[in-house]
Amino acid sequence: MIEITAKVMINSTVKKVWSVIxxxxxxxxxxxxxxxxxxxxxxxxVFTREVTLSNSDKCYQKIILFYLEGIHIKWTRGTLTGVKDILLTQIGNQTLLEVQMNYTINGIAQLRSRxxxxxxxxxxxxxxxxIKEDIEKIQSFEIKERKQWVDLIRE
Structure with a gap:
């Protein structure tokens, strides 16, 4: 059994993060x-879908979307079986995006489980x-004082 948890704070509302994920x-x-x-x-x-992995293996998923709360993904068949949950938590004006994965590796891939x-x-x-970069993609830029052409001549 493989258990993985990853988290990131995103400078955006839960609604915006939800629209992306x-x-x-x-x-x-x-x-x-x-x-x-x-x-x-x-x-x-509720969605059912076929996923082709980078090693060309096909897996099957059942996905349940919980509006503004998260996504539950159950890997039902293939090299990976188990659950991936994507959770959203609003904290002030930021959103905590968390992924929890609990997988079992099947077949010959077990030899490479680590x-x-x-x-x-x-x-x-x-x-x-x-995901964070996609949501926060508006780059801040420095606003410089604008000079008039007359000011440029006087310098």
Whole structure:
């Protein structure tokens, strides 16, 4: 059993963070271990989908979206089985984004479980950073005092 927890504070509201993480079709952009996702069915806030991993393995997920609270992802079949929960907590004017993963590695991949565990931890930390950057992408810039052309001549 692999257990991983990763957290990041994001300078934004829970609503803005939710709008990014609930767009689950964008998961391969944030979660680098995925190369493709294909939704198989949808029933309200419950999705079933096929995920192609970077090593070309196919896995299946059941996803439940909890508005402004988080996402519950159950890996039901494939190299990985288990649960990934993505949780949102509003703290003042910031949002704590937390990922908790509890996986079992199946098949021949069990031989590389330590390496896979490290890869999953790195992937979770990178995903949180990419989500944070996506939300906080408006770069602050320094406002300089503007000079008139007359001021430039006098210098």
């Amino acid at each position: 609930s767009a689950i079709e964008r998961d391969p952009y944030f979660w680098k271990g995925m190369i493709r996702v294909r939704n198989k069915s949808r029933d309200g806030n 390496h896979i565990s490290e890869e999953l931890r790195d992937e979770a930390e990178l995903a949180l950073q990419l």
